[in-house]
Amino acid sequence: MRRRPWAAGLVVFLGLVLSGGGYAAATNVVQAETGSPAQVEEGRKLFLANCASCHGTNGEGAIGGPSLIGVGAASVDFQVGTGRMPGQGSGPQLRAKPVQFTQEQISAMAAYVASLAPGPAIPDEEYLRGDGDATHGGELFRINCAMCHNAVGAGGALTEGKFAPSLAGSTAKHTYEAMVTGPQNMPVFNDANLTPEDKKDIITYLKYIEDNDSVAGFELGSIGPVAEGLFTWIFGLGFIIAITVWLGAKSN
Amino acid sequence: MSDIEKSYSPGLATDIEKPITNPGIEPHRIRMTDKSEKHARTAEKQIAVMFGVSVVGAIIAIWGFFAFPIVDGDLSATRNNSLWMGLGMALSMFGIGFGAVHWAKTLMPDNEVSEMRHQARSSDETRAQALEIVKLADGESGFSRRKLIRRSMYGALAFFPIPAIIIFGDLGPVVGDTLKHTMWKPGTRLTKDPTGIPIKASDVTIGSVFHVIPEGLSEMEEHKLEEKAKSAVLLVRVNPSDLNEDPAKADWSYQGIVAYSKICTHVGCPVALYEQHTHHLLCPCHQSTFDLANHCEVVFGPASRPLPQLPIAVDAEGYLIAQSDFLEPVGPSFWDIRK
Numbered sequence A: 001m002r003r004r005p006w007a008a009g010l011v012v013f014l015g016l017v018l019s020g021g022g023y024a025a026a027t028n029v030v031q032a033e034t035g036s037p038a039q040v041e042e043g044r045k046l047f048l049a050n051c052a053s054c055h056g057t058n059g060e061g062a063i064g065g066p067s068l069i070g071v072g073a074a075s076v077d078f079q080v081g082t083g084r085m086p087g088q089g090s091g092p093q094l095r096a097k098p099v100q101f102t103q104e105q106i107s108a109m110a111a112y113v114a115s116l117a118p119g120p121a122i123p124d125e126e127y128l129r130g131d132g133d134a135t136h137g138g139e140l141f142r143i144n145c146a147m148c149h150n151a152v153g154a155g156g157a158l159t160e161g162k163f164a165p166s167l168a169g170s171t172a173k174h175t176y177e178a179m180v181t182g183p184q185n186m187p188v189f190n191d192a193n194l195t196p197e198d199k200k201d202i203i204t205y206l207k208y209i210e211d212n213d214s215v216a217g218f219e220l221g222s223i224g225p226v227a228e229g230l231f232t233w234i235f236g237l238g239f240i241i242a243i244t245v246w247l248g249a250k251s252n
Numbered sequence B: 001m002s003d004i005e006k007s008y009s010p011g012l013a014t015d016i017e018k019p020i021t022n023p024g025i026e027p028h029r030i031r032m033t034d035k036s037e038k039h040a041r042t043a044e045k046q047i048a049v050m051f052g053v054s055v056v057g058a059i060i061a062i063w064g065f066f067a068f069p070i071v072d073g074d075l076s077a078t079r080n081n082s083l084w085m086g087l088g089m090a091l092s093m094f095g096i097g098f099g100a101v102h103w104a105k106t107l108m109p110d111n112e113v114s115e116m117r118h119q120a121r122s123s124d125e126t127r128a129q130a131l132e133i134v135k136l137a138d139g140e141s142g143f144s145r146r147k148l149i150r151r152s153m154y155g156a157l158a159f160f161p162i163p164a165i166i167i168f169g170d171l172g173p174v175v176g177d178t179l180k181h182t183m184w185k186p187g188t189r190l191t192k193d194p195t196g197i198p199i200k201a202s203d204v205t206i207g208s209v210f211h212v213i214p215e216g217l218s219e220m221e222e223h224k225l226e227e228k229a230k231s232a233v234l235l236v237r238v239n240p241s242d243l244n245e246d247p248a249k250a251d252w253s254y255q256g257i258v259a260y261s262k263i264c265t266h267v268g269c270p271v272a273l274y275e276q277h278t279h280h281l282l283c284p285c286h287q288s289t290f291d292l293a294n295h296c297e298v299v300f301g302p303a304s305r306p307l308p309q310l311p312i313a314v315d316a317e318g319y320l321i322a323q324s325d326f327l328e329p330v331g332p333s334f335w336d337i338r339k
Helices: A005-026 A037-050 A072-081 A103-116 A134-144 A172-181 A196-211 A225-248 B002-007 B037-067 B075-106 B124-141 B147-159 B162-170 B224-231 B247-252
Strands: B190-192 B209-214 B233-237 B257-261 B280-282 B289-291 B297-300 B312-314 B320-322
Touching (some): A037 A103, A072 A103, A072 A172, A134 B209, A172 A196, B037 B075, B190 B320, B257 B312, B257 B320
Antiparallel strands (some): B209 B233, B233 B257, B280 B289
């Protein structure tokens, strides 16, 4: 059969589309997926009403609030989705508190902020299922996270009243977003440092330790030797003293 | 005069003329169990219950062993096994102990009895006999008579312990200058802990922290931990305008990327609690705080030296490399650190 001249062109075209599209699908980079214009507009209104007094009317930052240009949708989803934003009080750090917006409103604000400049996007569901390698995740967690968040994510103290919060109960999405954006004093762990697969493994590890009981009995909050020592001193020594008193007392 | 002196009471001070008299044994107190047979029977039942509890504890321990067999790979099975066996055995032992003590306290006679100590000195006869034996042994062995044997034996006893002292010289290799050098050499790439993947300068975005080991460490077979304990590095990128660099060390960083030893200069814990906005590095062991933007000066805590900085550069392929080893010893200070 004679080849038609346009067939070669079609093959090249299909090849380009497939490889390019496949590449785009396979690389989960920080490029934000921009929401629909209606969603962005909705987000802009919510932003002007709730965020602009500190972050500026165009997200450029103002007194009391940093610029949001380039922080990405993930940052908004984390900060507002955990209740840390809108901020309240002026302590050493902003704490998680009851969430003040619906997920739809949060997504709209995230889409608006993402439309200002590219930044870390909201992670794909495939990295959040917790079906990765918990052992590898545990090793990465101990190297990169445990010094602040404790070996099992129980949290810990930092300087001057700041603290690394406990990770118990954090959703996989918020954990991922925190790693990629570095909220407040937490450093950033970008995809070159911890690849999306690495982050998936860390999430798997956190899910594993949350789902599985402590192996050695009561963990006493897993906050280490001070709590365990205090428990032993009070209850262990208390028991010994009580027995000693009883042994020495005369029977009536 | 003496009449006036005597009129003073000695108060609480000990009067040598009137030493404390032996107060004797406390008067015996009759217990309820001595008075009434009913109370004695109650105590008897209580003791029996305690021994019974001990039996129950032993049974719980046996049940725990069979009910929660230890399964390979299932850690929670081990926990239940240990928990119930431990609780059962504790109950079993405490039951016997409490029962025995309660028995002794309530039903056994509680009259206090004192017994005089016997003389510590042996009788003259025994002492004379002992002396006889020593003299006889000296005569028979020739210990006093044969001076050569006696003195050579003293010599042997004096030399015998010396090898035990000499052996201390074998306690590990001489430290030498190992405390002053690490694996970092000019051109060694900075790689990620634990994978050993080299790091490009462009990968280190502002606010990022990388936990770094020297290239080649992850493949080491011997002395890996010793080398890691000296060469671990924390790599951070800060906004170059936030960085207050020593002009003499201005070319030790690369566009705001700085690398500092992760080993605390106090007692060597890994200092890695980095706060992105304050640029403070906190050591979790004793709260030494270093200001990373200010050449890691100590701003709080017991550490007395800044963390040593690793001079870095970028190679032709864009990867971060060390310009040299650390220029001062890492980790805790020691006697001749400046030598």
